[in-house]
Amino acid sequence: MLSNIIIRDEAPADIEAIGQITVAAFATLSVSRHTEQFIIAALRRARALSVSLVAESAGELIGHIAFSPVVLSDGSAGWYGMGPLSVVPSRQRAGVGTALVQAGLARLSGLSAAGCCLVGHPAYYTRFGFRPVPGLSVDGVPDEFFFALSFGAACPQGRVAFHPAFFADGSSAEDVR
Template sequence: MVASMIVREEVPEDIGSIFEVTAKAFATLDISDKREPYVIEALRHAGALSLSLVAVFDGRVIGHVAFSPVAVSDGTEGWFGLGPLSVHPAYPRRGVGTALVREGLARLQSLGAAGCCLVGHPTYYVRFGFMNAPGLNVEGVPPEYLFAMPFKGEVPKGVVTFHEAFEV
């Protein structure tokens, strides 16, 4: 873990740094279409950025995670999507992403969320308690990349639709 790193909610002064960190984090990933920083901006502009946390070290933003509401076709309410999650490439494998995810999930639970889902790497998110959820899907996404974590009740069944900001 990066010593003396803090995780807190974003403030307006963080917006440029969030864009920069997100762009750098996804710049070399083959699975990325490089839209991630624009997704965050679009979520913020639409008022759909329900929770936006930054990791700050030595006065600089070195990581960010976004949470936004999702719709589930079975009518289940209170579910959120995690993502994008970004860590500055200068801070790999130092617990930045882990701290952001854990804090974000704890805050969602304290707000009364029913659960959280995401599209992500098959081996990364299981350590937080996320699992593949048979019966839950996102159009165009292979099932091994969709993960869910119920905070209360069961995992819903149906199609998950992320906010339209993800289409920017």
């Protein structure tokens, strides 16, 4: 039941818990490189977290979602990448991730964003309107796992580049701060 869930902006006091939630959420996911917590920290350091929301229940953080700007090779402006999305394992499949995605997309729309893209599981993200877009891709990602959602009429074409923070892997001192 989501009646006791609050979705809000991250606060400085949330940073450690966000890292812990992210590690726990991806711990058993075999397709993960287990670097998501480093990506979020690098995005935060680069001031590239355009939207960073947490889900809170009874004073405890149970989820997090991040959105950051992307660069499109066709020059389209106002596009964002979603992710990582993390929910503590004990609260997964209870609507927390859905609430975070919906709140994040509403926030992006309020910022006059043109659209959002992500790398993720087809069965999950298509329910929000995300679709594979012929002619739009990201290097190294199979087309069936890359999705976009335009807030306007048309989707851009070309290559999408996520923020360089997505290469953070914990191997440098910068990655773990």
